[in-house]
Amino acid sequence: MRDLRVGFTYLLRGQRWVARHGKQYGFGLVPGLITLVLYVAALVALALWGADLVGWATPFADDWSSPWQGLFRGFLTVVLFALGLLLAVLTFTAVTLLIGDPFYESLSEKVDRDVSPDGTAPESGLSLARDLWISARDSVRILVRALVWAVLLFALGFIPVAGQTVVPVIGFFVTGFFLTEELTAVALQRRGVELRERLTLLRARKTLVWGFGTPLGLAFLVPFVAVFLMPGAVAGATLLARDLLGEEIREDGDEDGDEDAAGRTRYDDQSPETATP
Template structure:
């Protein structure tokens, strides 16, 4: 439970950070505004055509008597829109991060710089970083889509579909939303998707404490745009917690005159073949 609160704390710290650095807040709003317009149009189209889509997919129910036909197709229409909203919450972050790759990279570096220590750099050209981000985002979206189909099917199970499934949906959304956001900072630390997922699995409660409240907030129109800069900042702070020993954040060494510091060996042997802890 302490990790759960710690994850939520990173979310709040990120929002406070951009609140203290207004220039970065405005800088980080631009990609979200562009993506919001695109997604608003897509969701409006889904809401407009969901009834026709449901009727087309269930021709076997055309002869059902009232009120069963209306109830059945109304339920399916609600599920279709809920699935679309579920996918929109996840893919919104992925698409926004792709659109705003240079914006959020700069924001994440500014957070690292403000916290002290060297600022990690991937050393890759911009086009290469963009390609890696797009590839990893597609992999995450495929995973989320698989979970979404499974949860959609479980939604038909009485009781469980109306209680447990929505909770699981928010947990899945929050988990992968956090992965997308922390990827901005962790990619600069030269961690690939597999390593990033391994780190997140090791701190699941902290990840959910960060991602689930953010997912719930993203359901409110326009909120996602205004929370996005702070979410990137908070995810960068979380990345420093998840990967404290990576390049750019070396372990702090005790001062030479610190009486509590352990005595150094008289003649330490050099590490063979340039062995590196990393």
């Protein structure tokens, strides 16, 4: 439970950081706005022509009598739109990070410098083109994993009772995990941490990851919210990445804890070396 609280605190601290750095927040909104326009257009098209697509994909139901044909195809249309919405939530972060890679790399570096005891930030040393290629490649790999989970959860959704109660909850935790992976990748990739290593780090601290990513995934379901939370989510994920790697986090004047002599925030249940918000 403590890691859940800490993960959520990182999310809040990230939002507070961008609130104090208005210029970074403004730049960070641009990629999200571009992605939002693209996704809204795709979802509107799915809403308008989803029934036609379902009708084309189910020719075997053409001769079914009323009301069974309408009920069957109506159900599939709703499921298709729900699946499209789930995929939009799962992939929004990846697409936004890809579009806004230079913006978010700069933001993440500034967060690192701000909270690092020595005021420095790790640098990848790679060219922008190379960074973009690695980000795109890893995003596709994560997307494949997310699609496997989406299909599995979609199938489990047909189980009576559990499909309408337990499965959606699992879906939110899965979404939170993948959101956190995509967001922490900005800071971890800059440190040379490969995808397999990143997944290992995240799986070792699942409750921390869920505390950060699951509330964010729920918030992303609200129209337009994802755009405004993305800059702070990247900032918070940078703090979380430092925690995963055991790096110190300094935040002067943090209201949630007392600082030690080195300027690190100390909490009653933590040692100075592992102090986290």
